[in-house]
Amino acid sequence: MRERIGLTNILFVILMGGALVAIPAPAAAKVTGQCAQCHTMHNSQGGNPMAVDISGAAQTAPNETLLRYGCVACHTGTNDGTNNIPYVNKTTLPTYGTDGTTGETLAGGNFYWVATNGANLDAKGHNVASDSLANQDATLGNTPPGGTGALTSQLTCAGTTGCHGDRSQDSDFGAMSGTHHADDSVIDGSSVVRSYRFLDGILGLEDSDWEYQPTTSAHNQYKGFDRTADTELATGSISSLCGQCHNDFHNGAGNVGGTAPSGAPFASPWVRHPTDFDMGNTGATSEYRGYGGTGNAYVVAAPVASVDVTTVLQNVTFNNDTIVTCISCHRAHGTPYDDLLRWDYSGISAGSGGTGGCFECHTTKN
Ligand code: HEC
Ligand code: HEC
Ligand code: HEC
Ligand code: HEC
Ligand code: HEC
Structure with a gap:
């Protein structure tokens, strides 16, 4: 069935000065x-159910x-770069590589590791209940760390207890009504x-293949803000989405920039890792200026957001285009690593001569 879903996202590849440039599909997705x-009027055909569950088995409900x-x-499926439906779950082990940019997972990562059909490890992803994908997190329950208390039920894809769609609606499809057509x-x-x-309300430029094996010229361009105080909500940024549940990790007086000794500066020394903060605020010779190496190429393994999201940036200039986000370090759905981190934090050590991960920005701490 999946291969019969019509092709909707067309990737236009044109040759420009010898370099391959991928342009996001201009047509409506x-x-x-x-x-x-996709639809069944009565969930019945010849007396048998037409609905199918994650494993492909008939579903009577x-x-x-x-x-x-x-x-x-x-x-649920396997991304190969040509599929026109974004697969965020796989029932067998997906290839991921060291940071999820060379394997078969997309920008949000994959629910395989946290799902009941995968390794079932709570810390490897958001424990989403929809379609019985995952069990409730045994450690965190339904309480987002940094948040205002437990959600009314286990996480769902969309709606009040989810991330996608209208968060005032309490069902997946109620929240997503009218989107796909x-x-x-x-x-x-x-x-x-x-x-x-x-x-809902989040801005950004969408890569046409949802960052299947992204490159400096083909990636999502995330929305960020260069805040001057942690009381700013930065509404519309990708980090503000996470802040809707993990509030204190993103905003609130004294939650990120700290309070002592003189008011609440949004500057070092930080009390929580800054997000919606532009690396251009650091000194011209700071270690952050080494992001992306000579020429400061955009790093798909540690993405930064920008205020302007009208174009895909191949290089950054430290002028409102090097904004740290929650997803500079995390992937929203899940990864093979704890805390749904993009890379294996346990393998990142100061003075080790290592590369990647934290060292993409903290370029002299290796
Ligand atoms: C019948 C199959 C089907 C179902 C059910 C379905 N989707 Fe999709 N979804 C698609 C297809 C096909 C696309 C790609 C075309 C498009 O972007 O509309 C897509 C795209 C998306 C995208 C990416 C849109 C973008 O901007 O690229 C999101 C997010 C999404 N779906 C979320 C959901 C959520 C949440 C639900 C449940 C409420 C859901 N989908 C149910 C088939 C489905
Ligand atoms: C590739 C899968 C796919 C196909 C083909 C498809 N739909 Fe849908 N449709 C969806 C999904 C997913 C939703 C739920 C999300 C939403 O409401 O947009 C949906 C929602 C709807 C809705 C409720 C929301 C709205 O936009 O009004 C209607 C009505 C609908 N479809 C009618 C149709 C009809 C009629 C056809 C054939 C002409 C059709 N669909 C073909 C996937 C599909
Ligand atoms: C709808 C509310 C909601 C939103 C929005 C949300 N989260 Fe969560 N998050 C939760 C809940 C609930 C938990 C605890 C249960 C779990 O881990 O599934 C959690 C857990 C986590 C964890 C710890 C995982 C673990 O099991 O140890 C991380 C890391 C995380 N979220 C990061 C993010 C990031 C990054 C974003 C934005 C892309 C985000 N969250 C958006 C609700 C949310
Ligand atoms: C996308 C770039 C980026 C990544 C990736 C990143 N950081 Fe940072 N980090 C920053 C920036 C920018 C600051 C703020 C620097 C400043 O204000 O001088 C910062 C601040 C910090 C601080 C506080 C410094 C202070 O002066 O208070 C610590 C500690 C830190 N980061 C550790 C880490 C660790 C550990 C990792 C990996 C898990 C990491 N960072 C990944 C960009 C990044
Ligand atoms: C610089 C990299 C980095 C950034 C940026 C970052 N995180 Fe984290 N996050 C981590 C690391 C590393 C951990 C593992 C625990 C620790 O070191 O505090 C973590 C842990 C978490 C946890 C789990 C806490 C728990 O109690 O288990 C949540 C939730 C979380 N992050 C959410 C967020 C949200 C929301 C944002 C944006 C507002 C964000 N993170 C930004 C690196 C980062």
């Missing part, structure tokens, strides 16, 4: 294909919006459809 590929698949069942080519945050990856 709307679903295409026969209704029956009907899905919302008369769909044959739930969110996860449709978004709509023209989402303009991202201005004015509706769920016109938001970055259907994350």
Whole structure:
């Protein structure tokens, strides 16, 4: 069934000065294909159920919006760079590499490691309940660290207890209603459809293949703000999304910049790792100026956000385009590593001569 979903994202590759440049698809990323590929009017055909679960087995319970698949069942599969549906879960071990930029996982990583069909390790991802993907986190329960208390139930893909869609709606499909058939080519945050990856109100420039093996010229361009105080919410930034549940890690007086000794400077020494803070605020000879090496190429393994998200940046200038984000270090869905980190933190040691991870920005601490 999955291969029969119509091709909606076309990658235009043109030759420019000998270099391959991938341009995001200008056409609307709307679903295409026969209704029956995705919908079932009664979840019954010849008396047998038409709905299918994550494993591909028949599912007697009907899905919302008369769909044959739930969110996860449709978004389970193997990415190969040509698929037109982003796969965020795989039922067998996905290739990941050292930082998730060379394997078959996308920008958000993969739920395989946290899922009940994978290694079932709580710390490797967000424990999403939709389609029985994962069990509740045995350590954290439904409480986001840094947040205001437990969610009303286990995490879901979308809605009140989820990340995607309208977070005032309490079901996956209620929160996502009208998204998949709509023209989402303009991202201005004015509706769920016109938001970055259907994350309500979040801005950004979407890579056409969801960062399948991204390069300096083909990647998501994340939205960030160069804040001067941690009381600023930075509404619309990718980090502000995480801050909706992990509040204190992103904003709130004294939560990031600290309070002593003179007011609340949004500067070093920090009390929590800064986000929505531009590396351009550091000295011209600081270690951060070594990000991306000579010429300061954008580093897909430790992405930085920008205020302007109209173009994909191949190089950074430390002028509102080197903004630290939550996902500079984490991946939203999951990774093979604890705390859903992009890389193996346990293997990163000062003075080791190592590369990657923290050293992408803290270039002299190795
Ligand atoms: C019947 C299959 C199907 C179901 C069910 C489904 N999706 Fe999708 N989804 C797709 C396809 C196909 C695309 C790619 C085309 C597009 O972007 O609309 C997609 C794209 C997306 C995207 C990426 C949009 C972008 O900007 O690139 C997100 C996010 C998403 N789906 C979330 C969800 C969530 C959350 C649910 C459950 C509420 C869900 N999907 C249910 C098929 C499905
Ligand atoms: C590739 C899979 C796919 C195909 C093909 C598809 N749909 Fe959908 N449709 C979805 C998904 C996923 C949703 C749920 C998310 C949403 O509401 O956009 C949905 C939602 C809907 C909705 C409710 C939301 C809205 O936009 O009004 C209607 C009605 C609908 N589809 C009708 C149709 C009809 C009619 C066809 C055939 C002409 C069709 N769909 C073909 C995937 C598909
Ligand atoms: C809808 C609320 C919500 C949003 C939004 C959210 N999280 Fe979480 N997060 C949770 C909950 C609940 C937990 C604890 C349960 C779990 O781990 O599944 C959690 C756990 C975590 C953990 C610890 C995982 C573990 O098991 O040790 C990390 C790291 C994390 N989130 C990072 C992020 C990042 C980065 C973002 C933004 C991309 C984000 N979260 C957005 C609710 C949220
Ligand atoms: C995307 C770039 C980036 C990455 C990746 C990164 N950092 Fe940072 N880090 C910064 C910036 C920028 C500052 C603030 C520097 C300043 O204000 O002078 C900072 C501040 C810090 C501070 C506080 C310094 C102070 O003066 O208070 C510590 C400690 C730190 N980072 C450790 C880490 C560790 C450990 C990792 C890996 C898990 C890491 N960082 C990854 C950019 C980064
Ligand atoms: C510089 C890299 C870096 C940035 C930026 C970063 N984190 Fe983390 N995060 C880590 C590391 C490393 C850990 C592991 C625990 C530790 O060292 O504190 C972690 C742990 C976590 C945890 C788990 C805490 C627990 O109690 O288990 C959550 C939740 C989390 N981060 C959310 C966020 C959110 C939300 C943001 C953005 C506001 C963010 N992180 C930004 C590196 C980072």
